Amino acid sequence: MTTTGTAPSTSPAEAPIGANTYLSRSSSVAARELAGEMMIMSATDSTLFSLNETATLIWNAADGKTSLRDIVENKICAEFDVEPDAAYRDAEALVSSLASLGILNLSTEPSPARN
Secondary structure (H helix, E strand, C coil): CCCCCCCCEECCCCCCCCCCCEEEECCCEEEEEECCEEEEEECCCCCEEEECHHHHHHHHHCEEEEEHHHHHHHHHHHHCCCCHHHHHHHHHHHHHHHHHCCCEEEECCCCCCCC
């Protein structure tokens, strides 16, 4: 669940989320999938979050190497009957919210490979 690397990060307030925004899971949360939904607890304040099926797909794909556009096209659109543009708009809003809560990290470049 931890992510490493020095890829430049942005926050939703600094730059808009774009097609080439890369997502990674925050290392300051604990997560467990239960019945198709992800339960996430913040290590900083013990807040508990429950992600729905779509948000869980995004969380599971947030490896720091896959762009938001690729996640939408290859995960969300493949799983659900939704138009790519609509799915992307919804995913942008969701990712922005999760990043503002400290659940996801955003970067303008993919994470470097681990050794």
